[in-house]
Amino acid sequence: MAKADFQVPVLKQYPEIPEIEPGVMAHSSPFKSKPQFQAELGFPGELVDDWQSKAIDKMGDLLSRYRSLRVYLDSCVKCGSCTDKCHYYLGTHDPKNMPVGRQDLMRKVYRRHFTLAGRLFPKLVGAEELTEEVLGDWYSYFHQCSQCRRCSVFCPYGIDTAEISMAAREIMDHIGVGQKYCNEIIGKVYKIGNNLGLPGPALADTLEGLEEDVFDDTGVEVKYPLDQEGAEILLVTPSADFFAEPHVDGLIGYGKVFHEAGVSWTLSSHASEAANFGMFIGSYENMRRVALRIREAALKLKVKRIVFGECGHAWRVAYSFLNTLAGPWDFLDPRYPVPQHICEFTYGLIQEGKLNLDKSRNDDMVLTYHDSCNVARASRMGDRPGGQFDIPRAIIRATCNNFYDMDEDTIRDRTFCCGGGGGLLTDDLMEIRVKGAQPRVEALNNVMQEKGVTHMAAICAICKSQFTKVLPYYGMDLDQIVSVHQLVSNALVLTGEETDDEDEVADEAA
């Protein structure tokens, strides 16, 4: 079991709603961004003079540009429906991690400066100035939100705390209080092309290694091309897919699927990152700048289609925002949606019967599936609402014999975040990550006990990294988390593959 200098939550058989413990997570806040990271994103390097009035000005600016923010700050009636829905509240018991508690950190400042009632009777309506203490709370608690949108499902007005967290981070960035993890990473994307800072030659090297591995495994020459002009498909995938486990097994799977489909495809070193951390910090401008790299790569490589690899928040930006940020896509093949999810692509081939899948190759696992929050509640796959739940499950069922869902209250649009999304996947936030994972891990634990589940599949780079890291805190194995396309990769019998089955057939014939 991993060592922790904090109390790891105890997993229960039935979920419990904890009593509030005010302030227990006030100490948790991420490392602050350094001036050089801030500058690259167009933000001041450190806390500016006159930061209070600059912050209020920025809030006013955002209120005039985002209807969501304005309506959400006005509409809350404090009904309490969201109070027991956030995984960070359930795992930490801190009431400022209740969605409404988190929103109120901004709402009280909004009321003081932008509403008549708050100007006239601040005490009555809970309006407050943006003091140093309140700013401290903002920095702590707006970095304890993974923007997973679970609260918005249960709010009678659809108030989405993610919108408020994003706005708060944008305001803080504009007064020089940025988060190191997110802002440093966005800088890397601008300079090198991906979050991990892997330059083109390193990518080429890795991909070559993958080709050799797959050849050794199967005897088939599956290509993993980089910067290949004129390819039909541009694959944009999270950079963790290039080397992290179990991510890379997913990437191997994508390549095999493209190979079997017989389409030409390529990765791009310029757009070697699917994730867009511009969303985490609520910066439209930075989000757009990151997204435009994909447009540039697509134009330069003269591709016809864009397909995204397994990544949750990335798929939100891709599915919901890419057309807005970097469209129109009139130079691509209009017969296909832009962009397409790799699961949509693979599912299509399964439907057409073009993939030879041997489910028994995954018989060493009993699987469950974790709906990644941003895929579940902020995007879609296929033509129908809910395709984002059905298509990955259909792929798993087509590639495995043993599959069980977790408790209904914890899947589909009620799924719990892994605990590491929204810009929290950094070691300086380990405590909140482990505690925030509790509701998901609890549901996983129950299905392990009841159904003998051994592995959980996911389609998000953050989920995969997060679970790899936090499962050991709960006494589980880090390799219990697998990629969906890892299952595809295992089960897929490539055309011309030398299999043991053929030997057996040959034996029988003899």
Add this chain to the structure above:
Amino acid sequence: MSFLSDVYAGLFYFAAFVLVAGLANKVIQYARTPAPLKIPTTPAPTTKTGVALRMTREVVFFESLFRGSKWTWIFGWMFHFGLFLVTLRHLRYFLDPVPLPIEMIQPFGIYGGIAMVIGLAGLWARRFLVDRVRYITALSDHLILALLITIGLSGLMMRFVLHTDIMRVKQFFQGLYSGQVFTLPADPVLLLHLLLVALLMIIFPYSKLLHAPGLFFSPSRNQVDNPREQRHIAPWAERLEQD
């Protein structure tokens, strides 16, 4: 009584003005503020008809609240549906002649009044009994509940205990349409009831009661899920593209 009636007449002109102008101001503000990104909470409808249905389910049945908290839903829905019936019942004081459907709704309006008060009491109890809800409750939340419940109780009181001269009340409001001030009956319960209703109208556009128009403008509920099919772009974002 005529001085007091003048005061009440002025109060209701003022309250009606604040309610209408304040709400119009807010609605225009919401409508003019762009929603730059597609953010419906998914799974979301892919057509406008689908969105209309989703919104109807939210407005009529409080679908999301039902999924979120059963107790809050029971009390909240009782209160709102009760208030709706009560409002319909009260239309007879403001319309002449009284339309048949309003005639027919009269007894249900009384049940509505009772349901409304029970619902409010339940909602208020939650603010004391559930620690999480207690934590998020501000003084204004208590005061709004007190205001609504007092309106409800004073209304029921006039129906069941201390009757007022309802025809003169109707005459008073009918008179306001043409700028005439008729005297109100000098019943303290009536005067309290009317005072609090006027207060409710005045605070409506400046309080959390804005959730009523807010719901219709909530992007997570009113947007069509079609970002890949249709490019969605706000005017201010379009300007970025020209740089």
